[in-house]
Amino acid sequence: MELVLWFIVVGALLIAMALGSSVLKRLPLSTSLLYLLVGYLLGRFGVGQLDPYVQAKLLEHLTEVAVIVSLFTAGLKLRAPLRDTQWRTAVRLASLAMVLTVGGVTAAGVWLLGLPLGAAVLLGGVLAPTDPVLASDVQVEHPFRRDTLRFGLTGEAGFNDGTAFPFVMLGLGLLGLHPLGEGLWRWVAVDLVWAVVAGLGVGTLLGGAVGRVVLYLRRTHREAVGLDDFLALGLIALSYGVALLLHAYGFLAVFAAGLALRRIEKKSNQGKPPEAVEQAAQVRANPESATHPEHAPAYMANAVLNFNEQIERIGEVSLVVVLGLLLARLPLPAEALWFTPLLVLVVRPLSVGLSLLGSSTSRPQRGLMGWFGIRGIGSLYYLFYALNHGVPETLARQFVPLVLTVVAVSIVVHGISVTPLMQRYERGHHSEDDTAHG
Template identity: 60%
Template sequence: MDFALWLAIGGALLVLMALGGSLLARLPVSTSMLYLLAGLAVGPLGLALAAPELVQQAVLLEHLTEVIVLLSLFTSGLKMSVGLRDKRWLAPLRLALLSMLATVALITLAGVAWLGLPLGAAVLLGGILAPTDPVLATDVQVDDPADRDQLRFALTGEGGLNDGTAFPVVMLGLGLLGAHEIGAGGWRWLAVDVLWATAAGLAVGAALGTGLGRLVLYLRRRHQEALGSENFLSLGLIGLAYGIAVLAHGYGFLAVFAAGLALRHTAQQASPPRLPLAAPAPGAEAPPADVAQAVMDFNEQLDRIGEMAGVVVIGLLLWAVPWTPAAWWFVPLMLLLVRPLSVAIGLGRARTTPLQRRLIGWFGIRGIGSLYYLCYALNHGLPAAHVDTLVGLTMAVVVTSIVVHGVSVTPLMARYRRVRTPRR
């Protein structure tokens, strides 16, 4: 397809979202649903302007989805302004660890017992589908750093954390299939892929976010430097955190989320944001804490563009997906049983209301993150015998999630807000 035509289609979508965003916010239709339809329209199922295939374009798709997820994870970290010692963190931590492990276990059981997959392929499918998506879940996440709502905080934290904590599961699945070295009895997997990679990712991200935040604050306060460059700071910190973490054999996703979180908290400790970010008058003190808010504002725009690109690509890929009949029962099992049950297991006696638990159990949105892990597996030794099954089931879950969660998010969240703030 001609590059100019791609630009015209992308520009039309961006203008449509800019002009009709407030209207869409009131309708049971998400922007992701419109992007999906746009992808279908320009693909072989519509105007046939492009015909990419997932398996053949797996390398390009892995890097594209990787960048999109990184932008979203950094934004999620910047939104989490609650202190690390706050009890609100218990819910997202439980969801990202206990609920994710329960999800993997349940998918693995279904894969072995009902899909006829070997253990490694079933575990890999669990790792691909376990993480909730930080890209497509913006409508149910924290929309302001001052937001302290437990539902949105839990979903934001879960999406930021479990895209990193799912990586050890993916590596274990590949290892059981013979595509990754896990060591005798899994010792190497536990030592390197779980303990070291997780700790290194979090440490690198926290150190860079804190260090760079303090440096920028120092330059602004003492020398009135480093002003008005939030776009460079945002992309630079994402690149540094991800690159150094991966070079250190850590998880770059966790590093980027931790970097955003550390930058937000470093700015908050300096002083609360007060004024719009602008170059101060000569001799005046630069507003120090506004750096995190300005970076977040810039990154949110990139995040939205990434969402558009990723979901349009999903729509373009649907024509060549090897759909499997098992999707008819697997998708409902995933969304209506596995997710609510894993949330019930993970939250246990957490301080959440029954309504919040039900909504958390429903809004286990799958999307760009699952597509990334699928492409990663395809590019790192997934046996050809299991490609069609994993591709078909993953795409079925992702597309269904985009549609059903897109339709339900507006009315359900509106009802939740009415319950939380009753009329006086």
């Protein structure tokens, strides 16, 4: 009977979202907030029995799939050339702001939560990355539009889901659950340098190679046409698998693969007006566009992006409902009442402000970047990853309700504020950077 009820709930939820999506865009609500509410209510009524401690392995894999799909999508959206100044903002956020956030959470963990240093660093690594899955309302809406705020947040979410991994491994190592080497040499050489560089390299090489082969077959032989969904899933799986085989970070590989596929389109259309490229990319009703010498790159990138966005939404529905189910079965931790505001209102804004000192971003942009440090599926993945790598039960039972609460609060407060804040930003922001096309 419960399975039948799930079919009804899921079907009704998807149809309601499809019918009401345009209305929600005008309201101070996000779809994730509604999914969370549905999951919580189902859990309170006893529908769906999930134990985060017993089923941590399943939850790790579910969140893992959702994150890699979203990272590939984020890469496809970023069309600016690497020399563009917008990349500096994204890199600063994904590196300096990331380190400062980990440091802030670590300090709070040691001095306020009474955690051992390893556990505090691990908590910082879990909560530092911003989310590529739930942040679609503040990310780049279209690859052919330029906006420093959206580009920075999208690039940050794409990078820092991978750059958080070294801190997670450091925390596990300090807890005695991962080898760090004498004087941290192994952590620096393998977990920090090799895994990051190799991950980016694998994704760049495979994304570029697969994209060029497909375009060659389409332009020259009119083959390999259609099934762009298979192309997307295949490239995601291949990049992720090869990176893991080489002990590199698969998250960075998948993101880099998406970037590489978009760069092929960008190079092929160098010098053309963005409006013309965008129009060519949208001509999906005409199958000749897929093999057209000029239109094929834009057609391919756009087709893959459209498919990935649909898969990303399905992942969002599933996992936010699961988050609601889990929250319904867990008590609210008392420390979350002060720790969550500390992270959202102090640590994140300070980290962003310090990391962007001297940058070309405007004050409103820095303010919104500091506010929209959305925590989500990426943090859930790292949480369950840590649980499955031997975190002691006492720490696990402290971490799980705290991290789930932080993610839920982020979904609620950012979901309520995203529409009015972004509408105000769009109305008031008229600089050349945000009206020019890339």
